[in-house]
Amino acid sequence: MKNISLIIIAMILASCSGEGSQSSSTSASTADAKVYRWKMITTWPKNLPGLGTAPERLAQKLRVMSAGRLDIKVYGAGELVGALGVFEAVSEGAAQMGHGAAYYWRGKIPAAAFFATVPFGMNAQEMNGWLHYGGGLELWRELYAPFNLVPFAAGNSGVQMAGWFNKEINSVEDLKGLKMRIPGLGGEVLARAGGTPVVLPGGEIFTALQTGVIDATEWVGPYNDLAFSLHTAAKYYYYPGWHEPGPTLEAMVNKEAWDSLPADLQMMIEVATKAINEDMLSEFTARNNAALVTLVEEHGVQLRRLPDDVLAKLKDISKEVVAEAGLENELAGRIYNSYTSFQQDVAKYHSYSEQAYLNAR
Numbered sequence: 001m002k003n004i005s006l007i008i009i010a011m012i013l014a015s016c017s018g019e020g021s022q023s024s025s026t027s028a029s030t031a032d033a034k035v036y037r038w039k040m041i042t043t044w045p046k047n048l049p050g051l052g053t054a055p056e057r058l059a060q061k062l063r064v065m066s067a068g069r070l071d072i073k074v075y076g077a078g079e080l081v082g083a084l085g086v087f088e089a090v091s092e093g094a095a096q097m098g099h100g101a102a103y104y105w106r107g108k109i110p111a112a113a114f115f116a117t118v119p120f121g122m123n124a125q126e127m128n129g130w131l132h133y134g135g136g137l138e139l140w141r142e143l144y145a146p147f148n149l150v151p152f153a154a155g156n157s158g159v160q161m162a163g164w165f166n167k168e169i170n171s172v173e174d175l176k177g178l179k180m181r182i183p184g185l186g187g188e189v190l191a192r193a194g195g196t197p198v199v200l201p202g203g204e205i206f207t208a209l210q211t212g213v214i215d216a217t218e219w220v221g222p223y224n225d226l227a228f229s230l231h232t233a234a235k236y237y238y239y240p241g242w243h244e245p246g247p248t249l250e251a252m253v254n255k256e257a258w259d260s261l262p263a264d265l266q267m268m269i270e271v272a273t274k275a276i277n278e279d280m281l282s283e284f285t286a287r288n289n290a291a292l293v294t295l296v297e298e299h300g301v302q303l304r305r306l307p308d309d310v311l312a313k314l315k316d317i318s319k320e321v322v323a324e325a326g327l328e329n330e331l332a333g334r335i336y337n338s339y340t341s342f343q344q345d346v347a348k349y350h351s352y353s354e355q356a357y358l359n360a361r
């Protein structure tokens, strides 16, 4: 099956590159022979299950699809640059490609968070609809263009968990003074609820929680959180992940590096990032439950749902924070309008489809 799929992909790609090279067969054969050796830097620990294996799989797919012409070496966080230095390094061309999450760059580009995740916003399926058929990706590319970057959706964890806490959260009062690792717009919501958000890359979370530098953390979900042994540093595991209902991960390509590629290799990146975008969601969907069973049954983790009044308060604050993020400039306004109107429309239909079905199941 796998071989047949690869042959079909190769045939499709061959026909694509054929169209693009009709005008000059000589230059196409020259381009075909050239090998592009790229670096992909990531915000994830090397080979971390799910998040860290996705860029490795992306590079592997591209190597095979291109018969070795696009040869990308993947670097974990801290190997070439620190996790939070990825955006700048790819922007400046120190690496041709990066893999991360757009909300990490909110300090530099406030509206970037819309392309990762929005508190009480869209889930994975809805994000993919917005990005690929609702104008989202075009806005994302417009937002990154001044930074010399071409972004792609390249992974999704699905709805995350609310996180790990060393005390129970029984009321909004319990969030006051809480020092929690939580990136993006969710962090601002926590701040307005009285907490102190901290942005830390994944590789630094465990030590910070274990040593008491932070009181609580969110990371991803059972599959990734178990890999980080977060259950050995905190007892209570809360859901649902109100702050990250289906975060999109990103691949970004330096603009000059992108422009230097022939059309067939560009198309391979388009196709391979879409494959990874779907692949990660499938992997998390398949593995999260088994990891949660292990956490609860083998490690005695206390699973808790955030109380309704806490969720209601966080939702109210989220509306304000998200609306304010849309006021930062003209482009942020267009992104906000596009995102929120797509969410309203899709939620209306999903009330008759996905949601109605899940309620009935």
Ligand code: CA
Binding pocket: 160, 218, 219, 220, 244
């Ligand atoms: Ca997270």
